[in-house]
Amino acid sequence: MERPKTVxxxKTVxxxKTxxxxxxxxxxxxxxxxxxxxxxxxASLWRARHADFxxxxxxxxxxxxxxxxxxxxxxxxxxxxxxxxxxxxxVPRFIxxxxxxxxxYLAMEFVAGVSLAxxxxxxxxxxxxxxxxxxxxxxxxxxxxxxxxxHLDLKPQNVILAERGAVLLDFGLARHADLPDLxxxxxxxxxxxxxxxxxxxxxxxxxxPASDLFALGCMLYQLATGEEPFGRPSTTAGMKRRLxxxxxxxxxxxxxxxxxxxxxxxxxxxxDRSRRYADAAKLxxxxxxxxxxxxxxxxxxxxxxxxxxxxxxxxxxxxxxxVGTAAEGSRxxxxxxxxxxxxxxxxxxxxxAAILAETQRLLAARPDSWLACLTVIKTDLVKETQYADSKGxxxxxxxxxxxxxxxxxxxxxxxxxSYHVIEAVSxxxxxxxxAEHNQIDHIVIGARSSSALRRHLGSVSTKVVAEAHCxxxxxxxxxxxxxxxxxxxxxxx
Amino acid sequence: MRIAVLSDIxxxxxALEAVLDxxxxxxxxxxxxxxxxxxxxxxxxxxxxxxxxxxxxxxxxVLGNHDEAARSDRDRLTPNAREAIRWTRTRLNDDHxxxxxxxxxxxxxFGCQWVHASAYRPExxxxxxxxxxxxxxxxxxxxxxxxCGHTHRPTVFxxxxxxxxxxxxxxxxxxxxxxxxxxxxxxTGAVGQPRDGNPAACFALLDLEEASVTMRRVPYDSEATxxxxxxxxxxxxxxxxxxxxx
Numbered sequence: 249m250e251r252p253k254t255v256x257x258x259k260t261v262x263x264x265k266t267x268x269x270x271x272x273x274x275x276x277x278x279x280x281x282x283x284x285x286x287x288x289x290x291a292s293l294w295r296a297r298h299a300d301f302x303x304x305x306x307x308x309x310x311x312x313x314x315x316x317x318x319x320x321x322x323x324x325x326x327x328x329x330x331x332x333x334x335x336x337x338x339v340p341r342f343i344x345x346x347x348x349x350x351x352x353y354l355a356m357e358f359v360a361g362v363s364l365a366x367x368x369x370x371x372x373x374x375x376x377x378x379x380x381x382x383x384x385x386x387x388x389x390x391x392x393x394x395x396x397x398x399h400l401d402l403k404p405q406n407v408i409l410a411e412r413g414a415v416l417l418d419f420g421l422a423r424h425a426d427l428p429d430l431x432x433x434x435x436x437x438x439x440x441x442x443x444x445x446x447x448x449x450x451x452x453x454x455x456x457p458a459s460d461l462f463a464l465g466c467m468l469y470q471l472a473t474g475e476e477p478f479g480r481p482s483t484t485a486g487m488k489r490r491l492x493x494x495x496x497x498x499x500x501x502x503x504x505x506x507x508x509x510x511x512x513x514x515x516x517x518x519x520d521r522s523r524r525y526a527d528a529a530k531l532x533x534x535x536x537x538x539x540x541x542x543x544x545x546x547x548x549x550x551x552x553x554x555x556x557x558x559x560x561x562x563x564x565x566x567x568x569x570x571v572g573t574a575a576e577g578s579r580x581x582x583x584x585x586x587x588x589x590x591x592x593x594x595x596x597x598x599x600x601a602a603i604l605a606e607t608q609r610l611l612a613a614r615p616d617s618w619l620a621c622l623t624v625i626k627t628d629l630v631k632e633t634q635y636a637d638s639k640g641x642x643x644x645x646x647x648x649x650x651x652x653x654x655x656x657x658x659x660x661x662x663x664x665x666s667y668h669v670i671e672a673v674s675x676x677x678x679x680x681x682x683a684e685h686n687q688i689d690h691i692v693i694g695a696r697s698s699s700a701l702r703r704h705l706g707s708v709s710t711k712v713v714a715e716a717h718c719x720x721x722x723x724x725x726x727x728x729x730x731x732x733x734x735x736x737x738x739x740x741x
Numbered sequence: 742m743r744i745a746v747l748s749d750i751x752x753x754x755x756a757l758e759a760v761l762d763x764x765x766x767x768x769x770x771x772x773x774x775x776x777x778x779x780x781x782x783x784x785x786x787x788x789x790x791x792x793x794x795x796x797x798x799x800x801x802x803v804l805g806n807h808d809e810a811a812r813s814d815r816d817r818l819t820p821n822a823r824e825a826i827r828w829t830r831t832r833l834n835d836d837h838x839x840x841x842x843x844x845x846x847x848x849x850x851f852g853c854q855w856v857h858a859s860a861y862r863p864e865x866x867x868x869x870x871x872x873x874x875x876x877x878x879x880x881x882x883x884x885x886x887x888x889c890g891h892t893h894r895p896t897v898f899x900x901x902x903x904x905x906x907x908x909x910x911x912x913x914x915x916x917x918x919x920x921x922x923x924x925x926x927x928x929t930g931a932v933g934q935p936r937d938g939n940p941a942a943c944f945a946l947l948d949l950e951e952a953s954v955t956m957r958r959v960p961y962d963s964e965a966t967x968x969x970x971x972x973x974x975x976x977x978x979x980x981x982x983x984x985x986x987x
Contacts, residue, residue, distance in 0.1 A: 322901065325920050348921035428899050428909035428917065 270294075270309060277346060279307055279355055290320050290420065295358060298343070304358035305343060312352060321348075322430050323420035328354055329427055330419045334395055337412045338388035339419075359417070361410030364467070368404040372474040372502055375509060382468050382512075382535045384414035389464065389528040390687050392416060393457040396425040400454060402463035403441045404470075423454050442487055443476045447519050448571040450487045456574040458521045461528060465516025472509065473501040477517065491519055491570050508534075508541040520572035526616050527584050529687035533620075533666075536686070540666045575616065582613030583689035583719070587620045589679045589712075591694065592650045599694045600654060603723045607692050608658055610721070619660060622668045622682060623651050624675040644669055676711035683716055691720045742851065743767070746929045746945040748775035748890025750792070751807070752782030752829065753933030753983070756942040757791060759961035760932050767946065775890040775929060776805025776844070776857035780822055781979050782933055783969035785811070785829045789837045804844035805857040805891070806866045812841040821976045828975060851949065854884040858891040868892050872906045875926045879906070886919065888927045888947070894937045895930035895945070895956040899923045913939065916953040927954050940986035 270292065274281050279296045285306075287293040294307040310324040331342045331354065341357035364381070367373065373381075385407060392399060399406075401421040408415040421439055423429055431439060431454070438450045446462035453459075469477040477495035481487045495517065498510045512534050518524040525531045534541050588607045590600050611617050625647060647669045655665060672678035683691055695709040709722045745764045750757050764772065774792050779785040796802050810816045810826045811833060818826055833841075846863040847856040854860050859867035859874065860882035868891060869875050875898035878887055897917050900906040906926070911917040919925050930943025937943075941958040948954070967980030 318901065318904065321922055325922060329918055329920070426912050426915045428897065428907050430899060430901075430907050430920075430923075432907060 276307070276351060276353065277344070279305065279344075279353075281307065290323060296355065298355070301343065304360075306340070306356050306358045308354040308356070310352055319431070324348075324352055324354070326422065326430055327418070327420045330397055330422050330424050331356065333424065333427075334392070334397060334419075336391050336395070338391045338415055340415060340417065359408045359410050359415045361408040361415065364404040364407035364409060364414075367409065368467070368470060371471045373471050375472065375504075375506060378468055378472045378509070379535050381409065381414075381471060382464065383532050384409065385416075385464055385467070386528040386532040386535065387687075388414040388416050389457075389460050390532070393460070393527065398423045398425075398455065398457050399460050399463075400449060401440055401444075402460050402467070403444045404467060407467075425455075429454055438484055438487055442482065443470075443478065443480045445487060447488075447491045448521060448574075450484065450491070451567055451571060453571070453574070456521060457527065457579075458524050458575060461516050461525050461531060464528075464531070465513050468509075468513050468516065469495065469498060472505055472513070473498050475501060488567070491567055506538065507543050508538040511541055511543050514544070519570050521574060522572045522616070526575045526579065529585050529689070530618060533585070533686050537666065542663050582610060582617060584614070584616070585618050585620065585686065585688050586610050586690045586692060587622060587679070587683050587686070587688040588692040589622045589624070589675070589694075589708075590651070590654060591675075592623050592647060592654060593626075595650075596654065598725055599696065599723065602725055603692055603694045604654065604657060606721055606723045610690060610692065611658065611660070611664075617664070619655070619658070619665045620668060620682070620686065620688070621651050621655050621665065622670060622679065623647055624678050625669060625671045626675065627671045627673055644671075676708045676715075679708070679712050680715050683718060689718055691716055691718060692723060693720060694723045696724075742771065742949045743769040744771040744773055744851065744947040744949070745769040746773050746775060746888055746927075746947055747932050748857070748929040748944075749777045749805070749893055749931035749933055750774070750779075750782075750788050751777055751931065751933035752779045752785040752788045753942075753966050754782075754784035754787045755963065755966045756933045756959075756961045757788060759959045760942050760944050761791070763957065763959050764944070769946065771851070772800035773848075773855050773888070774800060774802040775855060775888065776803045777807045777890065778802075778805065778841075779811050779826075779829050779833075780805075780807025780818075781825050783966065783973050783975065785832050786834075786837060788933075789833070789840055793840050801848050801850065801855060802844055803848055803855055803857050804841070804846050808841045808844060812838050821978060825975055825979060828973070849884060852884065853886040853888055853947075854882045856887065856889050858889055860884075860887050860889075866891065869896070869898070869926060869928050870894065872898065872908050875900065875906045875908070878926055879924055885924045886927070887925070888929065888945070890929045890931065892928055892936070893931035893934055894928065895943055896928040897954060898926040898928075900925065910937075911954070911956050913941075913943075913956055913958045916948070916951070916955045919952040919954060921952070930956055934983060935986045936982070938986050940984060 272281055272283060279298050282295040282297060285293040285295060291308045291310040296305045296307045298305060310320055312321055328345045340359050343355040346353040399416055399422050401418060406417045408417060438445060440449050444463040444466040446459035448456055449459050466477050478490045498505050498513060515525055586607060588603060590603050592600060611619060625643060648667060651667050651669065670678045691712060693709045693712050695707060713720050713722060745767060747760060772795055778788045778792050792802055807826060810818055811829050816823050816826055847854060856863050859869050859878040861867055861877040867874055869878055869889060870892050879900050895911055897909045897911055898906040899920060901923050927945060929945040930937060932942045932944055935943050939958060940963050941960040944957055946955045946957055963983040967983050970980035971977060
């Protein structure tokens with residue numbers, strides 16, 4: 249890039265005669281245009297190659313004809329600004345951008361895979377595939393939101409199902425928390441795609457990652473039922489209907505959809521953002537663990553009769569109140585998903601109590617946080633594992649009961665906690681695998697005393713601290729350090 | 742080209758020294774001082790002499806409203822500022838006054854207009870604290886980039902023809918991009934009296950090749966400055982605001 253130019257310095261596209269420059273075989277800054285691809289009204293798309301890159305590329309060239317809607321130029325600048333700051337496997341790799349004054353273009357990696365638009369044509373899809381796609385897009389969103397970017401135009405056309413996972417395209421409407429929102433000045437008009445736009449976006453809020461989860465909910469609804477939950481309204485008023493009217497229950501369209509999937513999608517589609525999934529990680533967890541999804545006890549309670557109807561009519565809350573507030577504050581307040589690993593093989597030890605206290609402190613930071621309690625039953629590769637005690641009671645069930653009993657003082661509602669008893673040879677590997685798989689934000693784990701043998705062999709907590717991809721709290725009983733028996737926890741408190 | 746932009750030093754020696762330490766390490770190609778060397782703070786002589794030395798080494802400097810008030814007898818300032826500027830006058834010698842008297846209201850160089858308050862009637866000291874003020878400033882200049890201070894609140898305005906400018910408060914220490922199809926007004930935060938809630942001294946680092954501006958923050962011993970203000974008998978609010986950045 250060079251120094252900003254005055255508007256008068258910027259040549260119009262017609263001056264540069266782009267028409268003659270852009271055709272199959274022509275070369276732009278070393279990029280050879282191979283083939284034009286179908287595209288929307290904002291830009292032309294070209295397959296391209298470049299001697300410096302040994303993988304296929306895409307050139308996106310915005311239509312900047314004089315008289316073209318100014319938002320095309322601004323959308324181009326937004327996408328350039330954001331794409332060049334993104335990394336990871338869930339976005340196309342940014343290669344280069346052309347000088348806006350000469351010939352603007354975005355060069356990026358060509359992502360091979362199936363467009364979700366293609367799969368959507370085949371909807372309704374089998375539940376397993378809907379779940380698989382939901383997990384893939386949820387994973388991509390976790391990665392995007394971690395990089396401070398909200399997509400704000402998620403739709404099947406902008407998702408590629410690639411071998412490496414879901415890849416999100418087109419950041420022309422996106423918002424980066426650290427960058428100016430050049431499109432924000434226009435937000436009196438809803439910006440997004442009517443079929444998938446979130447209610448708060450309809451009202452002009454362009455800051456909330458939860459908007460992407462709403463769009464994902466719309467896509468999952470469509471993939472599962474073959475219908476768009478809110479149709480394709482063409483007016484702002486039409487788009488605002490979603491603030492007041494819930495879509496048809498999915499199971500009314502397709503009765504064989506499981507209740508848990510309906511509940512998950514309904515939670516994505518909550519108008520009030522405080523009731524929606526606060527982040528994609530919990531959505532992924534629910535899709536992976538359907539048995540842990542809490543089903544709503546009844547449909548939205550409505551006051552009955554004429555009186556109730558009148559009451560609803562006059563008590564209509566404001567639009568802003570309906571969409572609630574963004575969870576941004578709470579997102580900063582603390583971890584969303586806490587994984588606490590506790591060893592209960594010796595019963596309720598002081599260390600287990602200390603782990604509980606630490607867990608409580610972490611959960612208190614954030615009212616919408618959520619806890620996964622995990623305990624590991626050690627199995628042995630050589631010896632046959634015992635699954636029942638001498639009286640024939642299941643060890644698994646005993647441990648689950650103990651785990652629930654351990655967590656009881658936290659007084660968490662069933663929506664905020666899940667319990668997992670896992671059999672594994674290595675407790676550390678089990679904890680690490682679970683944390684990685686479920687996008688855990690924070691692990692709490694206990695460490696027993698330090699002993700020569702433990703230092704030599706390495707403890708579970710040491711391995712977890714060394715290899716986890718998130719924060720880890722290691723809980724110790726103060727004063728318990730020192731030479732101790734390897735197998736027994738200290739009883740000093 | 743990288744340019745360190747210092748604005749609103751306001752006779753704060755501790756803040757200026759801390760900022761210049763960082764600037765020295767950064768070794769920018771150019772230093773620009775956007776006025777208000779004096780006023781409010783306890784060390785006007787030090788501020789003027791330090792900036793004069795920077796200028797003799799090649800820095801650019803423009804006049805601020807407090808500098809203008811200090812070199813004349815007119816004072817169209819708020820009561821706190823007026824009290825401080827009257828005290829400031831008693832501290833300045835002829836060299837100090839001559840340096841301030843020679844400062845221009847506005848300089849245009851490096852494809853940028855440098856001015857203390859606004860390119861729109863610079864002598865009327867407009868505050869660019871909303872998109873309308875930024876539009877007035879942009880309309881009064883032909884440059885793609887205007888750099889000013891005066892509000893003590895770091896802000897960047899992005900302007901596209903026929904649109905209301907986008908007002909953006911850049912995150913501290915994170916580069917804000919300058920965009921090819923936009924004109925920009927950069928409002929630099931204050932070295933000597935930040936008012937954005939962060940008491941750390943602020944200066945801007947402008948990178949013309951990378952087309953970005955970064956608001957750098959430098960914590961300094963604001964308690965020492967506040968103690969001096971108290972000892973000198975200046976308004977206690979002038980010391981307190983340094984501690985809280987308001």
